[in-house]
Amino acid sequence: MGSALPPGTVVPVTAAAEASAAKVPDKSPAASAPATMPSSPVDPAGVAEKVNRQPAKGDDRLHSLEAPDRSVEIPRAERTELPPADLRAPAPTQLAAPEPPRTSKMAAVIVALTVAAIVGLSLWYLVQPQPLLVQGEADATRIDIAARIDGRVAQRPVSRADNVAAGQLLVAIDNPELLMKLNEAVAAKAVALADLARIQVGTRAEVIAERKAAVASADANLTLAQQTYDRIKQITKGGYETVAKLDEATASLDVATRTLEQAKLAYEEAVAGYTAEERGVAKAAVDKAEAAIATLQAQVNEMTVKAPIAGQVYQVGSELGEYVSPGVPLLSLVDLSDVWLRFDLREDLVKGLKVGDRFTVKIPALGDKTVAVEVRTLATRGEYAGWRATRATGDFDLRTFEVRAYPVEKIAELRPGMSAYADWNGAR
Numbered sequence: 001m002g003s004a005l006p007p008g009t010v011v012p013v014t015a016a017a018e019a020s021a022a023k024v025p026d027k028s029p030a031a032s033a034p035a036t037m038p039s040s041p042v043d044p045a046g047v048a049e050k051v052n053r054q055p056a057k058g059d060d061r062l063h064s065l066e067a068p069d070r071s072v073e074i075p076r077a078e079r080t081e082l083p084p085a086d087l088r089a090p091a092p093t094q095l096a097a098p099e100p101p102r103t104s105k106m107a108a109v110i111v112a113l114t115v116a117a118i119v120g121l122s123l124w125y126l127v128q129p130q131p132l133l134v135q136g137e138a139d140a141t142r143i144d145i146a147a148r149i150d151g152r153v154a155q156r157p158v159s160r161a162d163n164v165a166a167g168q169l170l171v172a173i174d175n176p177e178l179l180m181k182l183n184e185a186v187a188a189k190a191v192a193l194a195d196l197a198r199i200q201v202g203t204r205a206e207v208i209a210e211r212k213a214a215v216a217s218a219d220a221n222l223t224l225a226q227q228t229y230d231r232i233k234q235i236t237k238g239g240y241e242t243v244a245k246l247d248e249a250t251a252s253l254d255v256a257t258r259t260l261e262q263a264k265l266a267y268e269e270a271v272a273g274y275t276a277e278e279r280g281v282a283k284a285a286v287d288k289a290e291a292a293i294a295t296l297q298a299q300v301n302e303m304t305v306k307a308p309i310a311g312q313v314y315q316v317g318s319e320l321g322e323y324v325s326p327g328v329p330l331l332s333l334v335d336l337s338d339v340w341l342r343f344d345l346r347e348d349l350v351k352g353l354k355v356g357d358r359f360t361v362k363i364p365a366l367g368d369k370t371v372a373v374e375v376r377t378l379a380t381r382g383e384y385a386g387w388r389a390t391r392a393t394g395d396f397d398l399r400t401f402e403v404r405a406y407p408v409e410k411i412a413e414l415r416p417g418m419s420a421y422a423d424w425n426g427a428r
């Protein structure tokens with residue numbers, strides 16, 4: 001309201017405004033003073049042409065901004081004729097309206113291009129086949145070494161990650177009771193051997209002579225008994241001796257006869273020596289003693305645990321002074337010359353895969369090194385390793401298959417436990 005319009009601006013005037021201007025006399029000095037003519041001649045025709053021409057392009061914008069015409073028609077009696085315009089006065093200069101700023105247009109264009117790019121990239125990403133990454137793990141031949149006897153760990157000269165040779169000492173176990181049993185078995189074997197030697201030598205000469213003397217003594221006793229029987233028999237027939245006395249003489253004769261026979265058999269046994277069966281029993285006793293020694297010696301040998309193969313100590317499960325029992329793992333060895341990659345895949349992913357196929361994998365622990373591997377084992381896992389139902393009815397589930405792939409070229413840095421992954425869609 002209080003700001004002045006820039007010079008040369010054309011302000012539209014309505015009919016009501018013209019009528020009000022006609023009624024109110026102009027008391028300004030400029031209205032009462034005579035109009036000053038410009039020093040330069042003005043062409044009335046040219047001025048009229050400028051006044052009567054059509055509005056410029058910029059005027060359309062101005063007219064579009066005009067308020068609607070709210071003029072009231074004035075009666076003819078109240079109309080006042082305005083003095084004619086001085087055609088010699090200079091026409092007001094019309095200024096073009098300022099153009100709208102271009103910043104908003106540029107921002108709109110940038111936003112539109114960004115949205116279009118995002119939509120295009122999204123569509124492109126959706127139509128692209130997504131990679132199917134499968135992860136595996138490096139594994140190797142692993143041997144768990146356990147104790148076969150009980151005792152305390154006396155020595156353990158190796159530690160984890162040590163490389164050992166075949167036959168190298170790993171753990172030494174102390175068991176004094178077992179050593180005492182071994183000594184007892186050795187003594188029992190000595191007794192069996194001595195008895196076998198005695199039997200193989202045969203009967204001693206002294207024993208044979210003793211048995212021979214026993215035969216002579218028995219023969220003399222028999223002769224005496226026979227003579228006594230004969231005398232008592234004669235006396236009994238004469239009626240001078242009782243029948244009871246005769247019976248005693250008869251019994252003594254029988255005893256002497258049996259004693260002589262027994263002495264003769266013992267003498268013959270002494271002369272013949274031991275039988276083959278007795279020699280066999282003696283030999284069997286020796287063999288039994290040797291078997292007992294071998295059993296105990298095997299247990300004693302298990303007191304020193306040695307490496308069955310050349311490898312690396314993977315895990316250690318016993319410490320010095322610790323009591324171990326049979327079957328308890330002492331440590332584990334891995335054969336680094338036999339390292340492979342193991343993948344557990346659904347059976348629909350192993351379609352078309354066979355032994356001998358090759359594909360590439362990457363190992364993150366080796367800086368995502370690309371390694372070519374060859375499939376050598378393809379076997380199913382247990383019943384528990386299922387995935388999803390093969391049909392909507394859920395008759396049975398997809399099984400899991402173990403794929404064992406060996407590196408085509410040996411990798412010295414590959415260790416059990418390292419991860420490996422492959423793009424299964426593009427790896428084969």
